[in-house]
Amino acid sequence: MLLNPSPLFYRYRKHREEYTVAKAKIALLGTGLMGAPMTRNLLKAGHEVQVWNRSIGKAEPLSADGAVVCQTPEAVVEGVDVVITMLSDGVAVSSLVNDENVTGAMKAGAVWIDMSSAKPEEARAQAAHLSGLGFAHLDAPVSGGTKGAEAGTLAIMVGGEESIFDQMETVLGAMGRPVHVGPSGSGQLSKLANQGIVAVTIAAVAEAMLLLEKGGADPAAVRNALKGGFADSTILQQHGARMTERDFVPGGLSKFQLKDLDNLLHESGGMGLTLPVAQMVRDRFDHFVHQMDGADLDHSGLYLELLAQNGDAA
Amino acid sequence: MLLNPSPLFYRYRKHREEYTVAKAKIALLGTGLMGAPMTRNLLKAGHEVQVWNRSIGKAEPLSADGAVVCQTPEAVVEGVDVVITMLSDGVAVSSLVNDENVTGAMKAGAVWIDMSSAKPEEARAQAAHLSGLGFAHLDAPVSGGTKGAEAGTLAIMVGGEESIFDQMETVLGAMGRPVHVGPSGSGQLSKLANQGIVAVTIAAVAEAMLLLEKGGADPAAVRNALKGGFADSTILQQHGARMTERDFVPGGLSKFQLKDLDNLLHESGGMGLTLPVAQMVRDRFDHFVHQMDGADLDHSGLYLELLAQNGDAA
Numbered sequence: 001m002l003l004n005p006s007p008l009f010y011r012y013r014k015h016r017e018e019y020t021v022a023k024a025k026i027a028l029l030g031t032g033l034m035g036a037p038m039t040r041n042l043l044k045a046g047h048e049v050q051v052w053n054r055s056i057g058k059a060e061p062l063s064a065d066g067a068v069v070c071q072t073p074e075a076v077v078e079g080v081d082v083v084i085t086m087l088s089d090g091v092a093v094s095s096l097v098n099d100e101n102v103t104g105a106m107k108a109g110a111v112w113i114d115m116s117s118a119k120p121e122e123a124r125a126q127a128a129h130l131s132g133l134g135f136a137h138l139d140a141p142v143s144g145g146t147k148g149a150e151a152g153t154l155a156i157m158v159g160g161e162e163s164i165f166d167q168m169e170t171v172l173g174a175m176g177r178p179v180h181v182g183p184s185g186s187g188q189l190s191k192l193a194n195q196g197i198v199a200v201t202i203a204a205v206a207e208a209m210l211l212l213e214k215g216g217a218d219p220a221a222v223r224n225a226l227k228g229g230f231a232d233s234t235i236l237q238q239h240g241a242r243m244t245e246r247d248f249v250p251g252g253l254s255k256f257q258l259k260d261l262d263n264l265l266h267e268s269g270g271m272g273l274t275l276p277v278a279q280m281v282r283d284r285f286d287h288f289v290h291q292m293d294g295a296d297l298d299h300s301g302l303y304l305e306l307l308a309q310n311g312d313a314a
Numbered sequence: 315m316l317l318n319p320s321p322l323f324y325r326y327r328k329h330r331e332e333y334t335v336a337k338a339k340i341a342l343l344g345t346g347l348m349g350a351p352m353t354r355n356l357l358k359a360g361h362e363v364q365v366w367n368r369s370i371g372k373a374e375p376l377s378a379d380g381a382v383v384c385q386t387p388e389a390v391v392e393g394v395d396v397v398i399t400m401l402s403d404g405v406a407v408s409s410l411v412n413d414e415n416v417t418g419a420m421k422a423g424a425v426w427i428d429m430s431s432a433k434p435e436e437a438r439a440q441a442a443h444l445s446g447l448g449f450a451h452l453d454a455p456v457s458g459g460t461k462g463a464e465a466g467t468l469a470i471m472v473g474g475e476e477s478i479f480d481q482m483e484t485v486l487g488a489m490g491r492p493v494h495v496g497p498s499g500s501g502q503l504s505k506l507a508n509q510g511i512v513a514v515t516i517a518a519v520a521e522a523m524l525l526l527e528k529g530g531a532d533p534a535a536v537r538n539a540l541k542g543g544f545a546d547s548t549i550l551q552q553h554g555a556r557m558t559e560r561d562f563v564p565g566g567l568s569k570f571q572l573k574d575l576d577n578l579l580h581e582s583g584g585m586g587l588t589l590p591v592a593q594m595v596r597d598r599f600d601h602f603v604h605q606m607d608g609a610d611l612d613h614s615g616l617y618l619e620l621l622a623q624n625g626d627a628a
Contacts, residue, residue, distance in 0.1 A: 143545070194522075277518060
């Protein structure tokens with residue numbers, strides 16, 4: 001279908017008056033906190049969407065939005081142009097990719113876009129396996145959380161062949177801002193890079209907030225003063241405020257931050273790379289999650305680990 | 315003068331039609347890359363400004379903008395309402411604060427605003443010394459560089475008595491966005507916190523850029539993809555690009571970044587605090603500056619230190 005561009009696709013042709021608005025037939029597997037609003041945005045953009053979820057109760061409400069709810073993975077992928085997975089991890093995605101009943105039900109030329117967060121090596125293995133069966137694959141994890149998913153403003157980091165990205169850009173564009181970042185696995189690598197920057201920035205902001213607090217300055221006033229400058233970031237403003245207010249209701253769970261850092265260091269280790277700051281922050285999240293009951297607290301809770309290092313009960 | 319608010323001051327009274335626009339008489343000592351454009355913005359705002367600089371040649375061009383150029387520190391502070399210092403460090407400021415010829419020439423009730431970057435303990439000592447002579451003091455270091463100084467958009471972090479800040483807010487407002495952050499020394503403490511966040515964020519971005527580069531993703535595309543998300547910052551966009559392009563023309567010098575981190579850790583150490591990430595990044599800047607000839611390269615050059623840790627000649 002898409003390798004021979006068809007009127008199925010909404011495609012705006014630059015420098016021409018002419019354009020066609022049409023629908024792709026899409027299967028979305030995994031209608032959780034992210035997948036459900038992403039489905040709604042695909043429907044709003046005019047696509048036909050059929051959905052499946054392991055706990056079918058999470059998929060059923062989407063029928064009111066116009067989605068066709070399917071009972072099995074085999075049923076949901078049948079006859080669609082695009083398969084989108086939004087599952088808990090790469091293992092869950094691989095179990096579908098490697099299920100002959102699933103791939104056997106897919107129509108020739110369909111494209112599989114995995115938008116879950118997974119390891120780059122899992123993405124590459126899935127792409128290779130699907131390629132052997134004649135299917136293209138993109139790894140397209142997202143950043144922006146449930147707010148971004150609802151607003152259709154997700155950052156979408158896409159790895160895979162550029163020609164496939166070009167064909168899928170308008171489908172992805174219904175859910176956020178897709179950017180092609182490199183070959184297969186690069187999307188997942190970018191997501192890991194993103195998570196590493198977030199974790200280390202949290203550690204940086206924690207030390208600044210502690211210094212200000214102990215030094216008698218007003219951290220909220222300083223965050224205000226630093227707005228728009230080199231030290232500014234969403235982490236400084238949002239996570240910094242949570243530290244000062246000791247409000248560690250998630251948000252982003254510390255145990256997931258630890259999992260991301262483990263994946264990051266697994267990947268960098270596989271390349272023979274040393275990333276000293278990410279390693280130090282990973283070890284401190286490990287301590288916070290496993291020795292300080294921090295697993296289900298927001299990742300800004302690394303502040304509590306810093307306080308503990310400084311002999312404070314917080 | 316200012317302790318008894320006078321029509322000398324431009325003061326916009328909220329919820330009133332009435333306001334007064336008037337001029338303060340200001341001495342600005344230190345008309346370097348920052349002090350010269352700050353002087354111009356004070357003049358534009360309608361203040362009377364007289365200037366002094368140790369190398370008088372740097373002060374003289376400001377006479378064309380309407381500044382009165384003075385030959386000595388004693389001459390420049392005479393009769394002014396506000397003394398502003400913008401010097402290389404706290405030692406240079408203290409030598410003027412502790413010079414009886416200088417303070418002896420100041421008029422009763424004048425306020426000294428030190429906008430240089432200095433140690434919090436230097437700011438507190440200066441404030442205490444001046445207070446004993448009947449003069450108020452604010453420490454008001456800035457962030458935003460020469461661009462911010464020229465545009466009048468500096469972030470100005472102000473420590474000292476709130477009532478003095480209120481009196482000085484419009485004078486400071488001619489140069490940027492002043493925020494009162496706490497008692498004496500808090501402005502300098504905030505600047506150190508700012509510099510610590512900047513240094514650690516550079517280290518975080520360096521690891522992300524290396525991971526992407528070695529993993530075969532396109533770092534520029536990823537920086538684009540991450541725009542507006544949790545990992546985004548001016549450091550990611552600007553310093554990240556310098557790393558990918560191996561362009562370490564300063565910008566912010568690595569030797570000054572090291573000095574800032576030394577001041578930060580001196581201050582935190584004095585409070586008995588451990589700041590593990592700042593300490594690690596300080597040690598790496600120390601290595602970069604002293605073992606890798608990085609002193610006069612941009613602080614994004616920490617990327618070269620990371621490459622060296624990873625056995626690359628860069």
